[in-house]
Amino acid sequence: MAKIKKKVKTIKVDADKCNGCRGCELVCSAYHSSPKYSTINPARSRIQIIRHPLKDIWLPVFAGEYAPAECMGRDVYTIDGKEYDECTFCRAACPSRDIFKEPDSGLPLKCDMCESDPPLEKPKCVEWCLNDVLTYEEREEEVEEGVEMEEVEVGLKSMINKYGMQNILDTVNRISQKQ
């Protein structure tokens, strides 16, 4: 299979600097509203701050892949004497919890790195985090052509199984009419 160059975008998280201000959630939800900046609703954000103020834990987590079933087991991490609850580091939109789901349709949300045309210099959450928690980097990697579309197809099939084709089509139709 032919190799192609792929741009890999990374956001590094220095969690110790996060104070839980939730500015990243606000700007993400505003940027992804239709039209852009028309509403602010942190429940629609693709970044969520996991908060445990009594344990001094403020952890930014980015929405990742959709998972049609919840894990069979759970993990608990202790780092620097702080115990993190089960699922804290998980990025999946899954049936076991409410985060990373669009509040109206229930469809999963996923961080798209603020893809736009023309491209942004840096994603909105990075730009608006005033505590330098988030750092954006880009690099190029060689990947096999076609692999990405296979991943899209697997994700789409899972979503159709879970939410039904009509719900997906209705949501796409609603979003496209607002563009």
Ligand code: SF4
């Ligand atoms: S904007 Fe920065 S400091 Fe505020 S919650 Fe988000 S990551 Fe933490």
Ligand code: SF4
């Ligand atoms: S990179 Fe963009 S889409 Fe992803 S969490 Fe940040 S603001 Fe939201």
